[in-house]
Amino acid sequence: MTGADFLVVGGGVAGLSVACQLAPYGRVIVLERENATGYHSSGRSATYYHFGIGNRPVRLLTKASGAFFSNPPPGFTDVPLSTPAPAMMVVRDGQDEVFESNLAEMAAVTGTAHEISASQMHALVPVLKLGGEGITRGLLDPAAARLDGHALMMGYTRGLRAAGGQVVTNAEVLMAERRAGQWQLRTSHGEYAAPLLVNAAGAWADELARLAGVATLGLTPLRRTIISFQPPSGVDVRGWPLVRSLANEFYFLPEAGHLLASPADETASPPCDAQPEEYDIALAAWRIEEVTTMAVRQVLHQWAGLRTFTADRVPVAGFAADAPGFFWLAGQGGYGLQTAPAMATASASLITGCAWPDALALTPADLGPSRLPGV
Ligand SMILES: Cc1cc2nc3c(=O)[nH]c(=O)nc-3n(C[C@H](O)[C@H](O)[C@H](O)COP(=O)(O)OP(=O)(O)OC[C@H]3O[C@@H](n4cnc5c(N)ncnc54)[C@H](O)[C@@H]3O)c2cc1C
Structure with a gap:
């Protein structure tokens, strides 16, 4: 059993971005079923950043992510993440x-x-x-701008690795259970345990919740x-x-x-x-x-x-009410790239207790799963 502080399931832009943000706070392992990251939605996007999509919270998440794309942290990337378009x-x-x-x-x-x-x-x-x-x-x-989705995911991966984190590919989570204060995961690439599990499984996020015995969000x-x-x-x-x-x-x-x-x-x-x-x-x-x-x-x-x-087309970042240490990062719809920096920062704040990004002009309740009907 490999131990960590945070296990992130899903190696798309959501999982990689939050993993990078969490890496300074403990050992992070990203578990990805495919043999490469970004194989599903994150690698198939139109890579646009614009305000003509989504409702008010989505537009605020987009706006809050803009500075990251135009001015990423030093060493994050060798090429521009965004080009005005x-x-x-x-x-x-x-x-x-x-x-x-x-x-x-x-x-x-x-x-x-x-x-x-x-x-x-x-x-x-x-x-x-x-x-x-x-x-x-x-x-x-x-x-609006055109994003470089590949450079974005590579930058997050590099940041994660530089802080001691790890991405494990060919690691499909097959079983998840909470025992003795830890999420214990059986994957096609060994067993992993951590007190905190981030569900960034994209289209499979409800399936992962079902595996873990957690109430689904109706994605x-x-x-x-x-x-x-x-x-x-x-x-x-x-x-x-x-x-x-x-x-x-x-x-x-x-x-x-x-x-x-x-x-x-x-x-x-x-x-x-x-x-x-x-x-x-x-x-x-x-x-x-x-x-x-x-x-x-x-x-x-x-x-x-x-x-x-999600039912209200706003992405979810927040802890499940019915399962300790189970964090949802899901429902990014058609704006998962352009909102990734803000969603990752908000998630890291909720998980680690570091400062909430007030500039976002949204509250944790606006992004949390309990706002959704039936959750
Ligand atoms: C055609 C198209 C155009 C788009 N255009 C834009 C755009 O212009 N701008 C924009 O911002 N967004 C756009 N999007 C949306 C954006 O691509 C998504 O919102 C974003 O990629 C979602 O990221 P994700 O990490 O949640 O999902 P994904 O990239 O799908 O990642 C989830 C990962 O979880 C893994 N996984 C699932 N279950 C398990 C398991 N049990 N064990 C291990 N791993 C598992 C999967 O293999 C997958 O790699 C577009 C999407 C599409 C399809």
Whole structure:
């Protein structure tokens, strides 16, 4: 049995970030089922940082994470974690209500989000169909950025290791029980014990709770699909912003000279190695052709991943009420990268008793599991 002070289950961005934050306070071991970290949701994201997604708490977590991305701690990374890249949120006819509410919420949090005119939208993305059946209104989020998800996870891993922590891959937790003040875990890579267990198992977080005999949170994994395709010949897309429907119909963004696009699908799925379905690939292409003058002639690449939500779509960081030493870090939905620094800091504060990040403008109760219905 290998002993530690903290066992973190899940080697995605959530598990690695909290592990790094906990490392100065004791021995941390991250247990990851796959043979590499970041294999599931964290490695399949669109890696955007923007304010056009989520409700007020999510936007506050996003804002509180911004400084970490633009100015990471010394030695964290050799490459920028974020590159400024504006985001344009758009709606079509009949979607004014969602536009107004998002504009007000975004402007309140960023201070910079603002409506732009049709000619400004055209100047930014000349292929947009504007007016009529196309895009009727748009707003710009100049505080948005593209993240380097790999550098973020590598930075956290490096920080963890430098403080004496460890990541064990190929270590699926198969059994978890609380005995003599310790969580004892049997994994496919040996046995581990610690007084404190962080559940950062992503789409499997409820399954891990069930294994441990802890009440579940009712998490819902939803599949999301991304395709990549070639832009029209002669069109340089490199300076394009992320273009995202506020009514959750589609988004597209430039990626290394190509375009990525999603139909913004949210299909319920059991926790699994998510794969794209033909229907969602076709839907992505169709939605892009509906709102732009582009034709998606060939899908170059496609993938899918799970975005796992709580009932109120706010991530959870907090101790289970029914199990000592069982800490939830779950339900990061479609914003787990852009909120990771703030969520990790808040979690470390709750676990170690170090100062709560007041600048977050959220309380522990706002993030805790007991706010959720039936928990
Ligand atoms: C298509 C797509 C686009 C997205 N775009 C963005 C974006 O632009 N910006 C943004 O901020 N977020 C985005 N997200 C969301 C973001 O990717 C997730 O919120 C985030 O990755 C969740 O991280 P996680 O660590 O909780 O989960 P994961 O990365 O899934 O990590 C959980 C880990 O736990 C491990 N695990 C589970 N059970 C066990 C067990 N029993 N034993 C051991 N290990 C176990 C799994 O193997 C997995 O590696 C996107 C997601 C998708 C799918």
